[in-house]
Amino acid sequence: MRRFGPGSGTGAGFASAFGRLELPISEREAMVGDPLSLLITDDDRDFRESLRSLFEPRGFQTILAGDGEEALVIVRRQPIHLLLVDMHMPRLSGLETIRRLKALDFRTPCILMSAGLDERLESDARAAEAFGVLRKPFRADVLTGVVRDAMRSCYNVVWPADPAPAADPMG
Template identity: 40%
Template structure:
């Protein structure tokens, strides 16, 4: 399970991945994390940043809707129970305002059959029970991104990398 520190609530923030830990990649997907618990938002952002994603954070459904309208978002990871708009309500507004497909993954501590049916009827990609498991989150997000956008391109080799590599079939 993800460690969830409990700092005081604050304004939505944007985070950038640490430069040293990110593998070079031509395409970085943007993930919007919407959860009213600041510790959960920040723990998820830290995990995704280390994997090379660009993360944006929203403290409630209304902020999530606003961020999607002003920034490029490739996937929404959204909590169900939040102030102002629930995760499903926010996603419904987002779908109505965008002219493109945007995958969403819903997180909830209340994963009842009825809620799961509602989520799939709303075309949510997947529902993840809380407390979330980091490996489940990563696997689910990557599957959703591949389904909608195709596989991530492999990093391009630099010419100097080829020059220093031994010829195929030889043992260094």
């Protein structure tokens, strides 16, 4: 996994025990206690559902999109705190989805997932201001670690502890 992290245009926020969490999404705020929303964008339905089963027990509200076009519609309708997006999808690639979101001033951290990861894709993802890139397949603990880093780095939020150990839905 390559993480591009703070200082690379991913936005920043802060948490206050008595105040609001200022989210790096255009003109939207959420209370600290509100569930964090995670948009999972992948054309593989089973993979989306696996990620849902991984993150919902950890306190995330998950929203699923089958491709980049659907993801663009969703982010215009509701606040999204984190985006997981596959690189290779019909209609719109994950990288192009991130580029279009950034052009809309979408400062939410985006993590690109790809089975075909190479130096050029990493460079393109960095230029598109992705928070990081993961090579598929990956273990659940690797993905949750990257998500945890994004939550801490971009929102200064430590999301809930992992639930009791269970079978790894990622295999």
